[in-house]
Amino acid sequence: xxxxxxxxxxxxxxxxxxxxxxxxxxxxxxxxxxxxxxxxxxxxxxxxxxxxxxxxxxxxxxxxxxxxxxxxxxxxxxxxxxxxxxxxxxxxxxxxxxxxxxxxxxxxxxxxxxxxxxxxxxxxxxxxxxxxxxxxxxxxxxxxxxxxxxxxxxxxxxxxxxxxxxxxxxxxxxxxxxxxxxxxxxxxxxxxxxxxxxxxxxxxxxxxxxxxxxxxxxxxxxxxxxxxxxxxxxxxxxxxxxxxxxxxxxxxxxxxxxxxxxxxxxxxxxxxxxxxxxxxxxxxxxxxxxxxxxxxxxxxxxxxxxxxxxxxxxxxxxxxxxxxxxxxxxxxxxxxxxxxxxxxxxxxxxxxxxxxxxxxxxxxxxxxxxxxxxxxxxxxxxxxxxxxxxxxxxxxxxxxxxxxxxxxxxxxxxxxxxxxxxxxxxxxxxxxxxxxxxxxxxxxxxxxxxxxxxxxxxxxxxxxxxxxxxxxxxxxxxxxxxxxxxxxxxxxxxxxxxxxxxxxxxxxx
Amino acid sequence: xxxxxxxxxxxxxxxxxxxxxxxxxxxxxxxxxxxxxxxxxxxxxxxxxxxxxxxxxxxxxxxxxxxxxxxxxxxxxxxxxxxxxxxxxxxxxxxxxxxxxxxxxxxxxxxxxxxxxxxxxxxxxxxxxxxxxxxxxx
Amino acid sequence: xxxxxxxxxxxxxxxxxxxxxxxxxxxxxxxxxxxxxxxxxxxxxxxxxxxxxxxxxxxxxxxxxxxxxxxxxxxxxxxxxxxxxxxxxxxxxxxxxxxxxxxxxxxxxxxxxxxxxxxxxxxxxxxxxxxxxxxxxxxxxxxxxxxxxxxxxxxxxxxxxxxxxxxxxxxxxxxxxxxxxxxxxxxx
Numbered sequence: 096x097x098x099x100x101x102x103x104x105x106x107x108x109x110x111x112x113x114x115x116x117x118x119x120x121x122x123x124x125x126x127x128x129x130x131x132x133x134x135x136x137x138x139x140x141x142x143x144x145x146x147x148x149x150x151x152x153x154x155x156x157x158x159x160x161x162x163x164x165x166x167x168x169x170x171x172x173x174x175x176x177x178x179x180x181x182x183x184x185x186x187x188x189x190x191x192x193x194x195x196x197x198x199x200x201x202x203x204x205x206x207x208x209x210x211x212x213x214x215x216x217x218x219x220x221x222x223x224x225x226x227x228x229x230x231x232x233x234x235x236x237x238x239x240x241x242x243x244x245x246x247x248x249x250x251x252x253x254x255x256x257x258x259x260x261x262x263x264x265x266x267x268x269x270x271x272x273x274x275x276x277x278x279x280x281x282x283x284x285x286x287x288x289x290x291x292x293x294x295x296x297x298x299x300x301x302x303x304x305x306x307x308x309x310x311x312x313x314x315x316x317x318x319x320x321x322x323x324x325x326x327x328x329x330x331x332x333x334x335x336x337x338x339x340x341x342x343x344x345x346x347x348x349x350x351x352x353x354x355x356x357x358x359x360x361x362x363x364x365x366x367x368x369x370x371x372x373x374x375x376x377x378x379x380x381x382x383x384x385x386x387x388x389x390x391x392x393x394x395x396x397x398x399x400x401x402x403x404x405x406x407x408x409x410x411x412x413x414x415x416x417x418x419x420x421x422x423x424x425x426x427x428x429x430x431x432x433x434x435x436x437x438x439x440x441x442x443x444x445x446x447x448x449x450x451x452x453x454x455x456x457x458x459x460x461x462x463x464x465x466x467x468x469x470x471x472x473x474x475x476x477x478x479x480x481x482x483x484x485x486x487x488x489x490x491x492x493x494x495x496x497x498x499x500x501x502x503x504x505x506x507x508x509x510x511x512x513x514x515x516x517x518x519x520x521x522x523x524x525x526x527x528x529x530x531x532x533x534x535x536x537x538x539x540x541x542x543x544x545x546x547x548x549x550x551x552x553x554x555x556x557x558x559x560x561x562x563x564x565x566x567x568x569x570x571x572x573x574x575x576x577x578x579x580x581x582x583x584x585x586x587x588x589x590x591x592x593x594x595x596x597x598x599x600x601x602x603x604x
Numbered sequence: 605x606x607x608x609x610x611x612x613x614x615x616x617x618x619x620x621x622x623x624x625x626x627x628x629x630x631x632x633x634x635x636x637x638x639x640x641x642x643x644x645x646x647x648x649x650x651x652x653x654x655x656x657x658x659x660x661x662x663x664x665x666x667x668x669x670x671x672x673x674x675x676x677x678x679x680x681x682x683x684x685x686x687x688x689x690x691x692x693x694x695x696x697x698x699x700x701x702x703x704x705x706x707x708x709x710x711x712x713x714x715x716x717x718x719x720x721x722x723x724x725x726x727x728x729x730x731x732x733x734x735x736x737x738x739x740x741x742x
Numbered sequence: 743x744x745x746x747x748x749x750x751x752x753x754x755x756x757x758x759x760x761x762x763x764x765x766x767x768x769x770x771x772x773x774x775x776x777x778x779x780x781x782x783x784x785x786x787x788x789x790x791x792x793x794x795x796x797x798x799x800x801x802x803x804x805x806x807x808x809x810x811x812x813x814x815x816x817x818x819x820x821x822x823x824x825x826x827x828x829x830x831x832x833x834x835x836x837x838x839x840x841x842x843x844x845x846x847x848x849x850x851x852x853x854x855x856x857x858x859x860x861x862x863x864x865x866x867x868x869x870x871x872x873x874x875x876x877x878x879x880x881x882x883x884x885x886x887x888x889x890x891x892x893x894x895x896x897x898x899x900x901x902x903x904x905x906x907x908x909x910x911x912x913x914x915x916x917x918x919x920x921x922x923x924x925x926x927x928x929x930x
Contacts, residue, residue: 217865221872228784229879231777231887375882509615509622522616522625577860587861 107293110358114300114351121304121347122183123176124340125311130175131333172336187303191296199251199259206249208239208261216240219267222276223260226283229373236260236286240267246387250282251291258286270383277370277380278387284369290362297358301351308344315341360421367426368441371433377441381430388423425449499572500528507574556596570594606631607667607676607690607699624670630702633670636695643709648724656681656711657691657698671696682711767903774891778912781884785915788876789824789837795873796821796844799866803847806857813850817843834915844870881915888912 213220220238227235232255239261241247246266252258260282262275270278285291371377425448432444500508506523510530518529558568560578570576572592586597606613611628621641624633634642639657640650661677669676669692676690676699687707690699700708709724800814807814820843824836848867857863892911895904903909 217868218872221868221875225872225875225879228788228876229883231781231784231883373879507617509617511613511615519614519627522630523618574859577856578862 104289104293106361107297107358110354111293111296111300114297114304114354117347117351118183118187118300118304118307119180121307121343122179122181124179124336124343125307126175126177126179126182127172128175128311128333128337128340129179131172131336172333183303183307186306187300190303191299195253195295199253199257202249202251203239203259203261206241206261207243208241208259210259211238211240216267218272219262219275219279222272222279223283226276226280226373229280230283230287230369232258232283232287236283240264246270248278248282250285252286253292253295255286255289258291260286266387269386273374273376273379274383274386276374277376277383280370280373281366281380283373284366285362287369288362288365290366294359294362297355301348301355304351305348308348311340311344363421363426364429364441364445367430368438371430371436371441372438375436377430377433377436381427384423384427384430388427500530556594557599558596559599570596607633607670608701613670632700632702632705633697634700635671635697636692639698639708642728643724648709648720653709657689657708661691662688665690667699669693669696670699681708687711764903767900768907771891771894771900771904771907771909774887774894775909775912778884778887778891781880781887784880785877785884788873788880792840792870792873792877793821793825795866795869799847799870802860802863802866803851803857806854806860807850810850813843813847817847819843841874885914888914 211220216238219240223238224235234256236250236252236255236258237260239259241261241263243263244265245263246269248260248262248266250258250260260279262278266278267275367377367380370380374380429441429444429448432447433440434443500510500519506521508519508521508528510519518527520527556570558578568576570589570592572589572594574589574592576587576589576596578587578598586595588595605611606626606629608631609626609629611626613624613626613633616623616625621638622635623638623642626632640653643653644650657679659679659681661679663678665676665678667676667690668674672692672694674693677693678688679691680686681689687704689704689708692698706725706728709728710721796817800818803810804814817840820836820840824833824840827833827836848870851857851863894900895909895911
């Protein structure tokens with residue numbers, strides 16, 4: 096099953112090597128150019144460093160006029176090439192060391208993520224643990240929550256042992272358990288496929304290439320004005336070398352980015368396929384992606400994290416070759432058209448949907464495993480039209496200032512604002528509820544004004560326990576709640592509206 | 605406004621399904637898909653119910669759809685004894701008079717003779733056990 | 743150096759390469775087998791976790807539905823059988839029965855709205871449904887691992903090494919009764 100990682104790893108190595116070649120070539124070219132310029136100015140200079148990397152083909156003899164010949168003839172260029180390649184490698188190593196050592200915490204704190212324990216969000220915690228088991232990870236990743244109404248999630252971790260999964264609080268609120276499971280499975284898929292490790296390395300190399308090219312092109316503008324190249328035999332060659340280096344310095348960052356992005360997109364598909372494989376239920380991830388896609392564009396702070404997030408929030412005009420993520424619609428269509436939950440099914444769906452060829456390694460598919468889909472969740476889902484109508488209806492209810500009465504038998508009664516009844520009978524249990532007069536007549540504008548600040552800071556609710564036994568009380572939303580003798584937590588959450596209610600023990604002040 | 609008696613309607617929410625309920629005549633309005641959800645929650649076959657409810661209309665009713673205001677159609681659901689329910693012409697939903705709910709459920713799930721039918725009827729009766737599901741009081 | 747010496751060196755080199763390859767394949771097989779073992783241990787951990795949750799659940803339900811004695815006792819009895827089950831076959835059977843008994847208990851809870859609103863119960867319910875999920879996922883991971891392992895020791899050339907060092911095919915964790923297969927989907 097996990098040859099997917101193997102083939103992915105091989106592909107990644109090729110990519111890293113390619114990027115390395117670009118990086119070292121760029122370093123060598125810049126070094127040679129600078130060396131040639133300096134060497135031309137002071138030909139008698141002694142170079143201590145043996146020119147290791149001067150790319151001189153053996154057959155080229157000195158009299159031939161050409162770049163290589165000029166390089167071979169010019170000790171400055173030769174040494175410069177060596178030093179340049181070495182420096183490029185060193186800068187890359189340094190940045191990489193920083194990213195590996197401090198990467199996770201930097202990313203997590205940049206996103207304002209706070210680490211949670213099981214008691215803070217038991218369901219999220221359980222879902223992460225379930226997916227850890229499904230993926231067979233040696234240990235559960237740390238769980239973080241980002242207090243943000245936007246829907247998103249990401250995973251970091253250079254090594255699986257230090258991995259972390261972060262989700263936004265908006266995601267927790269808006270997704271049901273199956274959808275949350277799908278999203279967490281996608282993130283665990285990234286961890287399982289060692290994506291963070293690879294992406295860190297690739298990002299660092301890409302950054303180094305961009306940095307070097309930028310430095311060289313900037314420096315050129317300053318130096319270029321001051322000095323004329325000498326009329327020595329190497330002068331013409333040096334000019335050609337300079338031209339090649341300039342072109343390379345402009346193209347290299349673009350090439351690196353293209354490589355990086357294509358690999359990043361592939362990894363998104365692979366994480367989707369892994370999520371389907373873990374949960375055996377691709378429709379849940381598809382519906383989560385639909386919800387995430389429907390949201391408004393989130394804040395700027397995600398820019399640096401974009402390649403890591405489950406859905407790229409900055410996908411504005413950036414599609415195709417230049418985006419880190421595949422189009423969300425395409426991912427949804429692939430997930431929805433999967434015949435079973437295996438990798439082969441994902442590959443088939445991928446081909447049908449995109450018209451492109453393989454996205455998963457051939458060796459994985461050779462195993463041709465099938466994984467039957469899980470049965471749909473126990474709760475039947477209404478048709479899409481009805482569901483959409485209900486979502487709109489709920490929104491209207493809230494805006495339209497319905498009076499909501501929670502009955503003890505479990506149903507909720509919603510009275511339209513125009514309703515002038517003073518009491519209402521529950522159709523289920525026959526209890527009679529008085530309609531709170533003030534609320535029934537509330538002015539819509541005032542209610543709308545009251546809603547906005549309430550979402551930011553919900554009013555603190557407190558329940559003081561009367562004794563140590565079974566006690567029931569109502570949440571502000573009308574939902575009946577009960578605590579038993581064994582209840583010892585300082586607070587609980589309403590099962591309907593999610594509001595936090597502090598529970599004060601009987602003796603406390 | 606209740607399409608049958610003009611009384612006030614309230615929304616009753618249970619298990620994520622919202623049903624409009626008339627406080628005066630205890631009739632029920634189900635938006636498209638919601639009755640299916642309730643019947644399958646009770647263990648019934650939603651497909652079968654949908655097929656039963658898609659029967660050819662017999663006549664135009666004097667009542668109007670809650671959502672679009674078009675006149676409702678009367679359809680006979682199930683065979684002897686069949687239940688007359690009103691349906692929106694363009695598919696917005698169904699209006700059931702008091703006492704019709706459990707009979708629709710029975711008719712659409714194989715009748716009182718089958719365990720499935722009994723289970724669904726019992727589930728719905730439990731859900732609306734006060735007046736609504738009870739034809740003698742309604 | 744004589745031609746004999748060169749031939750000897752080549753043979754020696756080949757032997758070393760083959761030895762290295764054998765070691766690599768052997769280690770790979772051991773790694774896969776350990777993965778299967780870990781996956782199996784995980785199933786056990788989760789089953790144990792379910793056993794631990796049950797007394798708490800029964801206590802909570804008792805507070806509301808104490809008179810549903812039959813169902814509650816069936817759960818307790820099924821748990822006792824599952825805890826003391828010996829051998830794989832018996833254990834699978836006992837766990838299946840426990841799943842069914844739990845399913846019945848949770849169906850029964852449907853008719854106690856007060857119980858369903860109880861915070862302790864809701865927390866337990868989440869734990870229980872998560873545990874059912876975990877058992878399912880652990881089983882799934884076990885079967886995936888077994889498949890990888892079995893495929894590896896059946897294919898050439900690793901099958902030669904597997905035969906030499908006694909790596910045998912491992913059984914899948916099959917769930918035979920349809921009821922047990924449905925059990926994790928019990929509506930919570």
